[in-house]
Amino acid sequence: MTFAHLLLLAGAAFLAGALNSVAGGGSFLSFPALVYVGVPSVMANATNTVALFPGQLASAWAYRRDFPRLPGLHPLVLILVSLTGGVAGALLLVSTPQKSFDAVVPWLLLLATLLFAFSKRLVPWLQRRIHVGPRTVCALQFLLGIYGGYFGGAVGIMMLAVFGLFGIDDIHAANALKTLLGGLINAIAVICFIIAGKVELLPALVMLTASVLGGYAGARGAKVVPQALLRRGVVAAGAVMTLVFFVR
Numbered sequence: 001m002t003f004a005h006l007l008l009l010a011g012a013a014f015l016a017g018a019l020n021s022v023a024g025g026g027s028f029l030s031f032p033a034l035v036y037v038g039v040p041s042v043m044a045n046a047t048n049t050v051a052l053f054p055g056q057l058a059s060a061w062a063y064r065r066d067f068p069r070l071p072g073l074h075p076l077v078l079i080l081v082s083l084t085g086g087v088a089g090a091l092l093l094v095s096t097p098q099k100s101f102d103a104v105v106p107w108l109l110l111l112a113t114l115l116f117a118f119s120k121r122l123v124p125w126l127q128r129r130i131h132v133g134p135r136t137v138c139a140l141q142f143l144l145g146i147y148g149g150y151f152g153g154a155v156g157i158m159m160l161a162v163f164g165l166f167g168i169d170d171i172h173a174a175n176a177l178k179t180l181l182g183g184l185i186n187a188i189a190v191i192c193f194i195i196a197g198k199v200e201l202l203p204a205l206v207m208l209t210a211s212v213l214g215g216y217a218g219a220r221g222a223k224v225v226p227q228a229l230l231r232r233g234v235v236a237a238g239a240v241m242t243l244v245f246f247v248r
Contacts, residue, residue, distance in 0.1 A: 013207035017214025025234035046193035051207035055215040056183035068173035073134040085145015086185035090192035106245040112153025113238030148185040
């Protein structure tokens with residue numbers, strides 16, 4: 001891997017960290033960048049998770065006073081369910097043959113892009129029609145943990161939808177819970193990826209540093225750039241990357 005490759009990865013990770021801090025969707029930039037410089041897609045996905053998860057945990061700490069009460073459900077249960085799903089998803093990824101993952105990646109990117117694009121309408125529509133109880137929330141969160149450990153694109157949007165169906169209407173409370181559980185899913189997945197030897201260490205360290213700096217810069221500049229504009233940019237990036245991976 002050349003110095004130019006590392007600069008490209010650092011730039012992509014910086015932008016990804018900035019996007020994640022204000023709108024989400026940073027993986028639309030950082031994951032394709034890893035594939036572009038020649039990292040196999042399974043290792044690229046694992047390395048990308050390592051690079052971006054510290055920013056999630058930092059955000060969870062910032063949200064620590066906003067965590068909601070969960071009627072009929074102990075928070076530790078939801079945490080354990082999320083961690084179990086994350087382990088299952090990570091193990092599924094490391095056992096997936098490279099060719100099989102290459103075939104499914106464009107569809108995962110398409111799903112993530114569509115969810116990101118239409119979540120503003122989809123989530124309220126679901127909330128008006130469906131309400132779920134504690135057991136259903138746990139079951140859905142386990143499935144989202146698997147998806148998060150395996151790929152994770154737009155998993156935060158999916159979590160927000162589930163929490164809304166459970167009756168968590170306060171966006172700050174929902175974001176706090178989503179950020180914590182998403183960070184824990186990625187953290188446990190990172191451990192699995194490192195043990196399995198699926199992480200490119202040097203790119204991961206470079207991108208991790210850059211994503212933290214990007215997250216800080218994004219948080220500082222969040223009020224300067226309209227979120228609607230950022231969301232359109234993320235959707236456009238997701239659409240382009242989805243098309244590129246389908247062609248590839």
